[in-house]
Amino acid sequence: MLLAKTLTSSTFKLALIAIGTFGLIVSGILGYVYLSTSSYVRGRSDRAIKSECSDLLAANDRIGRDGLAALIKQRIADGNWADHVYLLVDPSLAPLAGNLQAWPSTITTDAGWTEFRVPPSSAGMDQPLIRAMLEGLPNGDRLLVGRDIGDLDSFTRQIKMAVFISVVLIFSLAGVASVLITRRTVGRIESINATSRAIMLSGLDKRIPLRGTRDEWDRVAENLNLMLDRIELLMSEVKQVSDNVAHDLRTPLTRMRGRLEKAYHTQRSGGSDQSLIGDTIADLDAVLRIFASLTRIAQIEAHTRKGAFRKVDLVEIVGKVVELYDAAAEQDGTCLTVAGDRAVFAVGDSDLIFDAIANLVDNAIKHGRAGGDVVVTSEVVDGRPVISIADSGPGIPPDEREQVFKRFYRLEHSRYAPGNGLGLSLVAAVARLHGARIEMLDNSPGLKVKVWFSAPTT
């Protein structure tokens, strides 16, 4: 199974290509070494034969046929020329002098280079390979000067063998190595695959095992594990949200159902019917409002609205929000005021920014201290437009500041205040869409929410 995967893996194919290329280059180099070595060795021997041949030719010119024959005999007797082969024949090819029995029958040319094997002088002996030079003498005699190149031949054959063995070794070792490496890679990938399959089959709690080698595979596994953590978190948030949706919708729906059921079983009476219907419509409206908020947040988070972004005047938006909430603040005895710079611009969707600020101001009035202050400031800090909303209420404990942006999250002390816990989720979604950062600070007493927009590019 693993072997089949190893052989079909892309790493293995890459390794094969690498081995092929590397092997060809090495073979080329070794081939060159072989060729140059053997031609050097052969060249040396050829040069020796040639000079010996021309020595003998000169001797023939000088001292004649008998002198040459004597010289050849003398050479044969001399140990220094032991590996040399000489043969002087008359025009009828009858040997005059030399250490060959007869003019070799395989020779067809009259002059130049030739190679032949000598018939063995005794049985069981090798047939030595002779390389020889042929020369015709002016008197019609023919001279053969050669050397036993059997040694040379076996030397080059050994080189050839060595070259062949090294090439084979290189290829097979590289093949084995690549199978092992590929197998390791495939093994790591398989463990990732196995985890993925396990996740698909059972659940998101599985993680890819790390080997602690801190190599790139461990890093991939680590990142995939982090991604899985994130997905698991998101899934649990989604589950939390759907649980909350179910709870928040079920409560009014149950009330409505109970009310209608009771009405169904009792006698009609105009007055109680009217109040029942009125209450039911109010509950239905609450349900519809939750739906509307959820789809709105989802739509904002789908980031489809960036096309409608343009330069917006934050001071103007803040002014509009404050004007709208002015009466509500007055009723609560809250003093709602505006502060800050005169011109603060950001790039965004003014309707959405309005929604977000309105939600924050709404929260500040609702959760702030009755009779307290709510100050909305728009200013430019370090080139970045900032809107802050400060109240003097009980604030939010630091460990809950992240939580409040989750859908349906309600602080303990505000659980029974009106609202559905979606306002700050909408604020967070709008902020994310605008690349804005929300900061929650202690206003001692109270809460200060700062929305840092990104600096508008001009």
Added chain:
Amino acid sequence: MTGSHHRILVVEDDPETAGQLADSLASNGYQVDVAASGGEALSRGIAGGYAVITIDRMLPDIDGIVVMRRLRDGGVAAPILIISALGEVDDRVRGLRAGGDDYLVKPFSFVELLARVEALGRRSDTVVKETVLRVGDLAMDLVSRTASRGGKDIWLLPREFQLLEYLVRNEGRIVSRAMLLQHVWDLHFDPTTNIIEVYVGRVRRKVDGQQAYPLIHTVRGIGYCFRAPR
């Protein structure tokens, strides 16, 4: 009013919704025609004579926006109210840009629908350019932006004046909170708190406080109605 001011074309493919719309409009004195498809809407609409046309955004054959554009191209000037289950502002803007006059998101209350249709029907009447609006003993001078009741000046903030003007212009008709937000503040926004009630309450204190009779009446669950006793 001529007969055409009472004729309404309802373009809606769901038979039950269409029936409910037709019933509630008919019980308020309108003569209602129902078109169940875009094609039918085009043939009926171009034949003409409607005071207001309501179009559902999602029709079985042609997109409501396309129907509306073709009606406009065909020379139909009647105000169009788009009704849609798609609530996002983008859709609202797209609908209005394509020639719609108002936008209502499903689900809606019939009182809200009626209020919108009334407002649209009035828009198609010839609007007389008045400089002073009078209802009962209230007078609003639109030039000097001042209001008085029984000759006594009422001090109003600019936005409060605008709100009162909108109520007065719709005298005798129901005005919903969403309509106030839309026309007085130019906002398409759904406040979770009762800010509009509180705002109207403040205007009401200034206008109706220590007077012989109230002019601003609350319509429970819907909005307000401005009227003088007969």
